[in-house]
Amino acid sequence: MATREAAYGPQPGIRLRAESRRWSEDVVKGVLALCALVSVATTVGIVIALLEPSIEFFGEVSVVDFFSGTTWAPLFVPSSFGVLPLLAGTLNVTAVACLVAMPLGLAAAIFLSEYARPRVRQILKPSLEVLAGIPTVVFGFFALTFFTPLLQDVGIDVNVFNALSAGIVMGVMLIPTVASISEDAMAAVPRELRDGAYALGGSRLQVSTRIVVPAAISGIVASFVLAISRAIGETMIVLIAAGGIAQLTADSREPMQTMTAFIAATGIGDVPTGSIEYKTIFAVGLTLFVITLVMNVFAIRLVRKYREIYE
Amino acid sequence: MTAVPAILGRRSTGERVRGGAFYGLLVFSITVGFVLLGTLLIDVFRKGIPFLDTVLLTEPPSATPEKAGARPAILGTIYMMGLLLLMAVPVGVGTALYLEEYADRDRWYNRLLEINIQNLAAVPSIVYGILGLAFLVRGLGLGRVLLAGAMILTLLVLPIVIVSSREAIRAVPDSISQGAYALGATQWQVISRQVLPAAIPGIATGSILALARAIGETAPLLLVGALTYVAIDPTILGQFTALPIQIFQWIARPQGDFKLLAAAGIIVLLAILLVMNAGAIWLRNRYQRRW
Structure with missing residues (x-):
């Protein structure tokens, strides 16, 4: 068993890690993560885009009226x-x-x-x-x-x-x-x-x-x-x-x-x-x-x- | 041999009739879709053929149907395809690479990312239009321009590009990257020189299909303001129209001849989609390898 380990395991004195930090690798990972962030930003954007004017809307029109009203005529007077x-x-x-x-x-x-x-x-x-x-x-x-x-x-x-x-x-x-x-x-x-x-x-x-x-x-x-x-x-x-x-x-x-x-x-x-x-x-x-x-x-x-x- | 049916017994007539009727019902059901598809194509061609001429392809829209063409719309759609290719494909492939090669799936934010993409894929396209209206057209003050339309379509088809790219990347066998690692390659070397080249046919196929989906999309562009009357050739930062929008505009006209013109426009649109889909299938059959 001992000889097997010696044959397949890491040799003493050899380090398998990279000798120096490769910054370019981190940059690549960062750029890819940024790509992934686009879809997160999309969701956040959709929520903000919808919520902000909606809150203002419901400041002017009551939520109850909105969901229980039977007439939809936003462009008419009276609306x-x-x-x-x-x-x-x-x-x-x-x-x-x-x-x-x-x-x-x-x-x-x-x-x-x-x-x-x-x-x-x-x-x-x-x-x-x-x-x-x-x-x-x-x-x-x-x-x-x-x-x-x-x-x-x-x-x-x-x-x-x-x-x-x-x-x-x-x-x-x-x-x-x-x-x-x-x-x-x-x-x-x-x-x-x-x-x-x-x-x-x-x-x-x-x-x-x-x-x-x-x-x-x-x-x-x-x-x-x-x-x-x-x-x-x-x-x-x-x-x-x-x-x-x-x-x-x-x-x-x-x-x-x-x-x-x-x-x-x-x-x-x-x-x-x-x-x-x-x-x-x-x-x-x-x-x-x-x-x-x-x-x-x-x-x-x-x-x-x-x-x-x-x- | 005669002993076997004796043991199992024959099915009763009622049972066989029911089985036959059920089979008939299934065949009918699957036929309905094809019948409608066939009728739709025949109807569109019957109406559109008289207006399918060089005027349609080379002239700007006009108030008289005989002189009206879809040149700005066709150009708009082509420009849009180019911009989509430049925006949706790199970002989509980048996200796919991040998720497949870098992301640690035990981390909550990576799981959230995946769920987020799944959900985005099912958000109604008109909602993307609202996003474009609020942020790009009015918020950023970009205005109703081609670039805004292309950006919204990019976000719309991004989930499709991501999912198909992930599948293509996942299909590359591990032994290839393990071999490269064993030779001392860094992670990005392994990805850029082994994994990506091997996955390109799959990525290309998926991207073309996503692009085809995007250029047939109408609703979000309506909100980003492609419905304006555009008689000049589009520019990236100028007012624009696109083929599906032009078709919609013609359908909405009360005069009957414009409906026929719309049918001719539909033939052009379907032809573009057919070429893209055929291209995707050809790519897949020609280059996709099975390991």
Whole structure:
């Protein structure tokens, strides 16, 4: 043993450390850490950018009025700052989008994970991702100039601008989001679970729905939450296809304004800095940011959970 | 052989029908996305082809659809790509190198950094627009200029560049850096001469995809003020417009012909994205090695 150590361990008298401190190495590390700081600064910047004008805003408009008011008319005289119509618009479009994206996305994930042969999956999965790569302004154009007229042609009495068309097109856009994260979770379910169920005589339908889906449920829920979060944060489709009227209605065939569409529509105009109209952008932006942040944190936790269980 | 089905038994007809119906439902679900994609492309091409000509590529916007082009917008998008390449890629790769090669994952601030990047990736793009409006356009007094737009898009796609670069760096086998260390190389020598060169195809692929994402982005640019009427060629510190913004502007016009012009603009935008994505795939297949 002693001879081995002598052969492999450090020889006496030889120091493995660098003979002199290499300052350039520290400089490099510093520069790289500075790069990493950019994303921290981004977060801090977003929080400050949103908070400061929002605090001023809530100095002029009471928080209770903001969250319980049913009329949103910041540019009118007398103005009214009830955010509920915007929230309702967001909720409506999001609900429609989720009704499309969740079942279709989950089914697509089950197909890719449990039914498709490896070669088929290799082609289908990236092809489906193409949907996620199309700019949203293009989907907005499609919803306004093709899908809404199509709905009218099949006898659904929708307005030229409506939440239904925007929501459905957005839902299809979100199918890859749901499918890809759900499929990842299903792929992480150990083979043994499936084999055991098949050995007990389970059919493919039973194994998929009673073994794989329950085992991958945290990942599936995560994909759903991320889809909701993305639907809430999506701007261009609703700005183009859902119209610009902030009204409190549950009827998806009507025009609506979402939080994102309001921010964009107001930001386009040349509102004077410091005016109350200018500050509404930030108050609504803060509301949007907090909602999506909570959902994202939740989704990220869930994804980590299924990774811990099976990997 | 006949004994086997006898032991297992045949599935009942009801069970087989249900299995078949379920399979049909799955196939239908995965088809919906492709049908919509196909319809979208056909629709855009059908509407846009008549307006897809040299006027579109070389002329500034105009009040008459036949004379209107997207030259300033296309140039704006190209300039933006250049600036993004200069800003997003170095910072993103730098962050990835820091996280993969230097950061001690047991430290709270490094874990916080990772969580922070994950969260930033999911922040709605319009919120980045608000950041740009508050800090760059009004706070710094940069104004509604191309550079401000490019900076906001840089921050927007930074998480994507970071994540893909980290994956590329992680894929370089440890034995390569260990070998270099054994020969007495310093950490930066190992990274700059061994790890980075080996990771470049992966980094390039991820960066191109991130860039493609950025140039299709519209909402943040609206807030940074790209919607102004720009008839002259853009400059970095001047007013600007970009292709998706120009498309949005045309969609918003009430006259029907502008919608067709928007479709033509969309074809150009999709063509640029297609070239970028194809380039990324080609790069990956050509240079990416598996160890």
